[in-house]
Amino acid sequence: MPKSIHRPEYKVLLEFIRETRVARGVTQDVLSDRLGRGQASVSDIERGVRRIDVLELRDLCQQIGADFLGFVAELEKRLVSIEAEPSKPAAKRKPRAPHSGR
Template sequence: MEKNLYTARQQKLLSLLRETRSRAGLRQEDVAIQLNRPQSFVSKYESGERRLDILELYDVCEVLGIKLSDFAMTLEKVLSVNGKAK
């Protein structure tokens, strides 16, 4: 398994985070304000410069209006190839 921050799987996660925020109709700044963080926090995790821990992801999902479990299921679908997660 690759340990690079910029693996194809990581890029799919980052894309899903951006798409989910966009579908929620929120800007990075909107998310940052609700998280009580600077806008650069959102920019950094969306660009892959920073990784989120599970509790931070929980908070992000809450702001985006999606349950963490639903986000994880969507991520599993995005990462799966022919029904097998890779």
């Protein structure tokens, strides 16, 4: 199983974090001040450069005025919906020409 940061579900989490922050009218600057971090830290989280754990997610929800349990419930709905989508078939590769060994 790939690391969570490389899974499509993690991208859903990051998009939902940003969407929720923006919907609450909180800028990255304001959120970073509330969290006691630099703005780049929030940007790194939203871009997936820096991994976030569940306690940091809880803090983030509190600082943007989002109910943590409600956030997680909505995230679960979104994850279930992407898991229900049919998978795209893998791209077919062109067969390689035999290597002559010369």
